[in-house]
Amino acid sequence: MDPIRKDEFDSEACGSKAPKSKPCPRPKPGEAAGGCSFDGAQITLLPIMDAAHLVHGPIACAGNSWESRGTLSSGPSLSQYGFATDLNDSDIIFGGEKKLKESIDYIAGRFAPPAIFVYSTCVTALIGEDMDAVCKEAGDRLGIPVIPVNSPGFVGSKNLGNRLAGDALLQYVIGTGEPEPELPPGVNLIGEYNIAGEMWDIEKLMNSAGIAVTSRITGDARYKEITWAHRAKVNMVVCSRALLGLAKEMESRYGIPYFEGSFYGAKETTYSLRQMAYLMNDRDMERRVDRLTEREESRLTQDLRPYRKILKGKRAVLYTGGVKSWSVISALKELGVQVVGVGTNKSTEDDVRRIADRVGDDTEYIPEGGATRILKTVRERKADIMIAGGRNMYVAMKEQIPFIDINQERHKAYAGYEGLLRLAKELTYSLANPIWKLASSPAPWDKEVPYDR
Amino acid sequence: MSKDRLDIPDYNTLFSEHRFVEQRLNKQQFEAPCSEQETAEALAYSQSAEYMEKNFNRKAVVINPHKACQPLGSIMAALGFEKTLPFVHGSQGCNSYFRSHLSRHFKEPTPAVSSSMTEDAAVFGGMSNLIDGLENSIALYKPEMVALCTTCMAEVIGDDLSSFIGNARQKGVISEDFPVAFCNTPSFVGSHITGYDSMLKGILSYLYERSGLQAAPGSGEETGEKLNVMLGFEPYTGNFAEIRKILDAFDTKYTLLGDHSGNYDSPATGEYEYYYGGTKLADVPLAANALGTLSLQKYTLKKTQDFISETWKQQVSALSTPLGIAGTDKLLEAISELTGLPIPASLLEERGRVVDALTDSHPYLHGKRVALVGDPDLLIGLIGFCMEVGMEPVHIVCSNGDVDFNEVKFKEEAEALLASSPYGSEATVYVGNDLWHMRSLLLTDPVDLAIGSSHLKFAAKDANVPLIRVGFPIFDRHHMHRYPILGYQGALNLLSQIVNTVLDELDRNNSGFNYDLVR
Numbered sequence A: 001m002d003p004i005r006k007d008e009f010d011s012e013a014c015g016s017k018a019p020k021s022k023p024c025p026r027p028k029p030g031e032a033a034g035g036c037s038f039d040g041a042q043i044t045l046l047p048i049m050d051a052a053h054l055v056h057g058p059i060a061c062a063g064n065s066w067e068s069r070g071t072l073s074s075g076p077s078l079s080q081y082g083f084a085t086d087l088n089d090s091d092i093i094f095g096g097e098k099k100l101k102e103s104i105d106y107i108a109g110r111f112a113p114p115a116i117f118v119y120s121t122c123v124t125a126l127i128g129e130d131m132d133a134v135c136k137e138a139g140d141r142l143g144i145p146v147i148p149v150n151s152p153g154f155v156g157s158k159n160l161g162n163r164l165a166g167d168a169l170l171q172y173v174i175g176t177g178e179p180e181p182e183l184p185p186g187v188n189l190i191g192e193y194n195i196a197g198e199m200w201d202i203e204k205l206m207n208s209a210g211i212a213v214t215s216r217i218t219g220d221a222r223y224k225e226i227t228w229a230h231r232a233k234v235n236m237v238v239c240s241r242a243l244l245g246l247a248k249e250m251e252s253r254y255g256i257p258y259f260e261g262s263f264y265g266a267k268e269t270t271y272s273l274r275q276m277a278y279l280m281n282d283r284d285m286e287r288r289v290d291r292l293t294e295r296e297e298s299r300l301t302q303d304l305r306p307y308r309k310i311l312k313g314k315r316a317v318l319y320t321g322g323v324k325s326w327s328v329i330s331a332l333k334e335l336g337v338q339v340v341g342v343g344t345n346k347s348t349e350d351d352v353r354r355i356a357d358r359v360g361d362d363t364e365y366i367p368e369g370g371a372t373r374i375l376k377t378v379r380e381r382k383a384d385i386m387i388a389g390g391r392n393m394y395v396a397m398k399e400q401i402p403f404i405d406i407n408q409e410r411h412k413a414y415a416g417y418e419g420l421l422r423l424a425k426e427l428t429y430s431l432a433n434p435i436w437k438l439a440s441s442p443a444p445w446d447k448e449v450p451y452d453r
Numbered sequence B: 001m002s003k004d005r006l007d008i009p010d011y012n013t014l015f016s017e018h019r020f021v022e023q024r025l026n027k028q029q030f031e032a033p034c035s036e037q038e039t040a041e042a043l044a045y046s047q048s049a050e051y052m053e054k055n056f057n058r059k060a061v062v063i064n065p066h067k068a069c070q071p072l073g074s075i076m077a078a079l080g081f082e083k084t085l086p087f088v089h090g091s092q093g094c095n096s097y098f099r100s101h102l103s104r105h106f107k108e109p110t111p112a113v114s115s116s117m118t119e120d121a122a123v124f125g126g127m128s129n130l131i132d133g134l135e136n137s138i139a140l141y142k143p144e145m146v147a148l149c150t151t152c153m154a155e156v157i158g159d160d161l162s163s164f165i166g167n168a169r170q171k172g173v174i175s176e177d178f179p180v181a182f183c184n185t186p187s188f189v190g191s192h193i194t195g196y197d198s199m200l201k202g203i204l205s206y207l208y209e210r211s212g213l214q215a216a217p218g219s220g221e222e223t224g225e226k227l228n229v230m231l232g233f234e235p236y237t238g239n240f241a242e243i244r245k246i247l248d249a250f251d252t253k254y255t256l257l258g259d260h261s262g263n264y265d266s267p268a269t270g271e272y273e274y275y276y277g278g279t280k281l282a283d284v285p286l287a288a289n290a291l292g293t294l295s296l297q298k299y300t301l302k303k304t305q306d307f308i309s310e311t312w313k314q315q316v317s318a319l320s321t322p323l324g325i326a327g328t329d330k331l332l333e334a335i336s337e338l339t340g341l342p343i344p345a346s347l348l349e350e351r352g353r354v355v356d357a358l359t360d361s362h363p364y365l366h367g368k369r370v371a372l373v374g375d376p377d378l379l380i381g382l383i384g385f386c387m388e389v390g391m392e393p394v395h396i397v398c399s400n401g402d403v404d405f406n407e408v409k410f411k412e413e414a415e416a417l418l419a420s421s422p423y424g425s426e427a428t429v430y431v432g433n434d435l436w437h438m439r440s441l442l443l444t445d446p447v448d449l450a451i452g453s454s455h456l457k458f459a460a461k462d463a464n465v466p467l468i469r470v471g472f473p474i475f476d477r478h479h480m481h482r483y484p485i486l487g488y489q490g491a492l493n494l495l496s497q498i499v500n501t502v503l504d505e506l507d508r509n510n511s512g513f514n515y516d517l518v519r
Helices: A037-045 A059-063 A090-096 A097-111 A122-126 A131-142 A158-173 A198-208 A223-227 A240-254 A266-280 A283-311 A324-334 A349-358 A372-380 A390-398 A416-432 A432-439 B020-031 B035-044 B047-057 B070-078 B092-108 B119-124 B129-143 B152-157 B160-169 B192-211 B237-250 B283-287 B300-309 B324-339 B345-365 B377-389 B410-421 B434-446 B453-463 B489-508
Strands: A050-055 A116-120 A146-149 A187-194 A212-218 A235-236 A258-260 A315-321 A338-343 A364-366 A385-388 A403-405 B083-091 B147-151 B180-183 B224-228 B251-256 B292-296 B317-318 B369-373 B392-399 B428-431 B449-453 B467-469
Touching: A037 A050, A037 A116, A037 A146, A037 A158, A037 A240, A037 A372, A050 A097, A050 A324, A059 A283, A059 B070, A090 A432, A097 A116, A097 A131, A097 B410, A116 A131, A116 A235, A116 B070, A131 A146, A158 A223, A158 A240, A158 A338, A187 A198, A187 A240, A198 A212, A198 A266, A198 A283, A198 A390, A198 A416, A198 B020, A212 A223, A223 A403, A235 A240, A235 A266, A235 B160, A258 A266, A266 A324, A266 A416, A315 A372, A324 A338, A324 A349, A324 A416, A324 B489, A338 A372, A364 A372, A372 A385, A385 A390, A385 A416, A390 A403, A390 B092, A403 B489, B035 B047, B047 B224, B047 B434, B070 B083, B070 B147, B070 B192, B083 B129, B119 B129, B119 B152, B129 B147, B129 B160, B147 B192, B160 B180, B180 B192, B180 B434, B180 B453, B192 B283, B192 B300, B192 B428, B224 B237, B224 B283, B237 B251, B237 B324, B237 B345, B237 B489, B251 B283, B292 B300, B292 B324, B300 B317, B317 B324, B324 B345, B324 B377, B345 B489, B369 B377, B369 B434, B377 B428, B392 B434, B410 B449, B428 B434, B434 B453, B449 B453, B449 B489, B467 B489
Parallel strands: A050 A116, A116 A146, A187 A212, A187 A235, A235 A258, A315 A338, A315 A385, A338 A364, A385 A403, B083 B147, B147 B180, B224 B251, B224 B292, B292 B317, B369 B392, B369 B449, B392 B428, B449 B467
Antiparallel strands: none
């Protein structure tokens, strides 16, 4: 078994307010690396649905990324527009600040957003654009917040970008607004992006237990609700790698206690709801949560019965990042699926510890990407299914491995009790689909024994 | 299994349920304090002619772009060669976008690596990243050639690829004879088609120069027998098969210069390899002695065409994507002229069959007003095809259309082509505009059909126009790229797609007296 990776520079959780000398792990040149900091910052803030998101740079950073993430909106869709300053070579020589100013003015005038997020890119950072000044001037003049997000691609990995986006929220957004007085005290959900509508499932559960959501940071959020995030009673960090630092800083600034939790799997969901009620320090709420979770869990047990029969003893390789690396393991375990390999390259130390708590000694840790490495694990460990993101999906198909998409492109919500049921269904269907039998058997005339149905 | 199955809806239906609709309405208190009436008014205004004028006066911001950047095209070019690893020199995110983008279109893996430059590289230059990257990627992915391109970052700080590669050889990271082709592809200039051209030219000139064959032109075995064919930035793997079929019918020998159809249409055998198919590296220097070169994307392949005619001293026949009957006729004439071979009877017969199909369908297409979005060469082909069957192109938007071929700009050629037929009289060609401009056009001057990539679907939906997906990228439909659109067979495929969309619309919108069986 490979040892769990112990990078010297990775000994601090990436999301924590670690000293500058200990950033997120450096990407390794010559590998098929993941997203950059710009990508990370943008995907953290894009789910603020009513805001405009303007990319200051050449066309590609926006052109390659707009409309590519399955984060759903219940109303406004301004965040789905691809806005870019589209710098060309002469802008790079003479500077693009004028173009940026005009772009901001145009967006403010035509789309009247509650706020504009402006993202720097490699190019604008390298040529030394003073984005902060342009944004401040425009914001003062237009009377709306224009927020610079200083996260050019080259500063590092996607995770670092998530964290820089969190810094922008702390610096420019959180604490600038006040909720209506009648809004009940509630919980901030940090690092939940409403992929495939998961936030809505979670919200429904919280509502059933009478737990109010103060701010969604940022799944299906409205700009205004994030401005009063500092009035929440509790912070729940749903994806720890990304925005743990935000929660820590809010604890020290505003005294809001936080906990890290997940909604993948019944146990984790129950734990998260209980933890919220406990930290809210509300006995009634705790009792309501107990009743709700008991009811939901027993119903789920019933509903899952046919699937558990099929899934028991199946072996899976899980290749994903952040919170999903460990929380999906819990969900799979509840379904009787054994995780025989797990990716750790985007996990914090704490995540890895949590993985270790949840899997047996037989599980292989996959510290770095590359299709070969994952496929080797699938073959050696005789896995039945691979659970990973879109970029690995087509490799799995080539190898005729049943596959479930767990990352941002997916169209299924797996959070909460109903989400677990959906996951069970997807696993069963993917494993049972007749195409795998067809794909893995040779053509009839290639068989040594005559074709026999 | 269907009997005991629980019905758990996915988000397409789940969140339409009452409880979620209610939840959504509750959230409106946090939205900008606009009344429904104000929202409706604003929406109506955004559809007005007055807004369109403002929209077209917009200079600063691009809204919903319809072009990708140079390195994306360069990766596609690199994957057209045998066992070649595309290597993007710059910060890592770009590469991750390219891989996702290409994989989502073709539904296939995209092997490509990055030198993952970070802040220190921004200050001190990216040489050590490049050298480490070469060492790591060659060990990991075992390519027989690396094709190196740059991103904005490497370009802005001025990294010198040639000398960095030289230093890598000196350090012994790569051997003296390991091929590393390279080109500069800053994203703030041109678009994906420029990048494709730069990399193709980069690879051809590099392999040619290092082969030593140029010392004795005409000494290759295959002298003067083969034809070179380039498809360019080709989002259809089916087009490669179709062009092969046509060339085989001529019974001519040929070399496809850049053939990524292997990599993007590989079989599911149970074992994934990094590299499939592609032009053989050894074939490139021999291509210098070919009969001539046929280019099927003349605007895309500008630099490569110049290189071939100037350095290889070959006749280059450059066409735009040969769509429709007239487009394919031109293609066959060009092949015949370059090879001296007659046009095969089998193709004439196929032509007749497709012409027959076009006559069958023309009543449903005649006078249909169409909006078109795409790359320059594709648009020339599409305009020709539309007019051929009596459809009328109305709005034509080409974000990366500011290109020329032999000093004729794309816009001029498109306009001349439109002027050649009464069906083109209503058309306007917009170059350098984006899909938000197209939205205004669709709303103020409605059309019957929109033809373009998946990115056009939002504007098409706003305007309630059916979208026929043609071009790149097509993310939200499966397997479109497996069916050719060029050649006679391609014309038939385009025709079926278009006419059946028209018929679907008829059926969808008419449930009464004319919901009939025979059309």
